Amino acid sequence: MTQKRRRRAPAPLEPRPALSPLHKLVVQAVDRRGPDILGLSRDLYLRPELSGEERHACTVVTARLEKAGFKVERGVAGLGTAFTARLGRGRGAHVGVLLEYDALPEVGHGCGHNLIAACGLGAGLALADLIRRWRGRLTLVGTPAEETFGGKVVLADAGIFDRMDGVLMVHAGYENRVFSNSLACGSFEVVFLGRSAHAVTSPELGINALDALVQLYVGLDLMEKSLGRGVRIPGVILEGGVRPNMVPERAVGRFSVRAPTHALRRAVHRRVVRLVQGIARATGARFSIHPTDYPYLEMRTSRALAEVAREHLLRLGRRTNDAPRTAMGSLDMGNVSHRAPAVHIYVDLGAGAIAGHTREFARATQAAAGRRATLAGAKVLALTALDLLTRPTLRRAARAEFRAAGARTTG
Ligand SMILES: [Zn+2]
DSSP, X not given: OOHHHHHHSOOOOOOOOOOOHHHHHHHHHHHHTHHHHHHHHHHHHHSOOBTTOOHHHHHHHHHHHHHTTOEEEESXXXXXXXXXXXXXXXXXXXXXXXXXXXXXXXXXXXXOHHHHHHHHHHHHHHHHHTGGGOOEEEEEEXXXXXXXXXXXXXXXXXXXXXXXXXXXXXXXXXXXXXXXXXXXXXXXXXXXEOBOOBTTTOGGGSBOHHHHHHHHHHHHHHHHHHHOTTOBOXXXXXXXXXXXXXXXXXXXXXXXXXXXXHHHHHHHHHHHHHHHHHHHHHHOOEXXXXXXXXXXXXXXXXXXXXXXXXXXXXXXXXXXXXXXXXXXXXOTHHHHHTTSOEEEEEEEOSSSSOOSSSHXXXXXXXXXXHHHHHHHHHHHHHXXXXXXXXXXXXXXXXXXXXXXXOSOOOO
């Protein structure tokens, strides 16, 4: 064997302790429910629904859960396509499992949220099959509109996740991962209002709103470069006048501030506001700033839960990438992670370095490797949930770590 070949060969997985008899029952229960799980993934793939319009998804998932004995509440936190489905009894742990199901325009389930819903359903059905073997409460939460305003932010603010011992979800990806980091994010629109005038004969009589916005655009680029520390301030210009012979009286831009922590994001946002004020004073334009979505908080992965999920993925033959992500976006799961110990798990679709938000990604959820990833996702959720429900020491460790991470942060 050549040196090159030897480097390419994947290292064998280190031996793991075998699954306990109870864990084996969970795995078997997921496999038994395979047709239900994969059927849902395919159904949603064929009927993609945009954020906030996920009525079919919500209806079929909740009907399935009700049939399995869950107590379902729809329209939670004022979101028409959100739900909670509760199962369990007595004291003990309270575990949350999240289901997303919104799709994207043009590319359908290009982010694979059909798989997320299927994994959550599978974990719920498997644990319902074994309910006599655990104590505590399991709540499945249907979290709509991840792709737009972030349904989890609304649900987190409504207190849905408060006092849960762990909140788990699975997302499809190009690698297996349990330690997910994400940036805090806040988006806002800036409107400058000036005064129109003939742009050639009497521009001095006007106030050029576009000039103000261009200064802001350039200023934010400089601010981003000077701040470093992982801060990003991308932006677009939406309106910048009507005709070249008229001084633009209205200009509109949209920007977002992304930063490794919520505190830093807020500090940068205050600087942005001061810059807008300064430009308005310098140009004579008036301005308004308003948020365009709910601020996302950075993801705080529960190390205690992630370690358990990682072990289970290894037992399922999936090695995880534990190096911190360098290129990352923002997740509404971040807000959940400031309310309860949380883990956002990625399962490898087995389609190589595939890009998200594409038709290829949607199709990969239906390929043989994608179907295997779906069942693995359901299993890691069910196994980790079961550990939380049956191991008080794990609950205490997750809770202690969560407390140590600091007081609850609000948007
Ligand atoms: Zn997604």
